[in-house]
Amino acid sequence: MNHLAQKSECSMDIFCTRLKAQRERLGWNQSELARRSGVPSQVISRLESGARAGLTLDVARRLARALGVGLDALAGTLDAAAEPVAAAPTPAPTRRRGRPRRAAPAAPASARG
Numbered sequence: 333m334n335h336l337a338q339k340s341e342c343s344m345d346i347f348c349t350r351l352k353a354q355r356e357r358l359g360w361n362q363s364e365l366a367r368r369s370g371v372p373s374q375v376i377s378r379l380e381s382g383a384r385a386g387l388t389l390d391v392a393r394r395l396a397r398a399l400g401v402g403l404d405a406l407a408g409t410l411d412a413a414a415e416p417v418a419a420a421p422t423p424a425p426t427r428r429r430g431r432p433r434r435a436a437p438a439a440p441a442s443a444r445g
Contacts, residue, residue, distance in 0.1 A: 344384055346408035347392070352380040354399045354406070369398035 355365050355376075362380070366373035371391050379387060396403040 344387075345382065347387075347406050348379055348382050350406045350408065351376075351395060351399075354401060355380075358399065365395070365398060369394045371395055371398075 355362070360368075362373045362376045365371070365376055369376075371394055375387075375391065376395070392406065393403055396406050399406070
């Protein structure tokens, strides 16, 4: 195995280890990470077990964003002392769609007392 292949193999191991560690640090299971990232839980499971299938740059980026860390932090290409691992962002509250409520009709002057 050449030097580049060894380095790539090592980076993947780091990515897989850090992915699981950050997910567990947040108290999430694989299903929760899948829901927040849009990455199927089967792919997350395979990645955490060390399999490389299913990892693309887009998948890695979505996982990192959902976990609230940079892709460099997950891949191990960033000095850990330079940038601390941040907590995942809290999701924005969902907004209801539809028609706004109508205002209650004003009471007649005689009913006000």
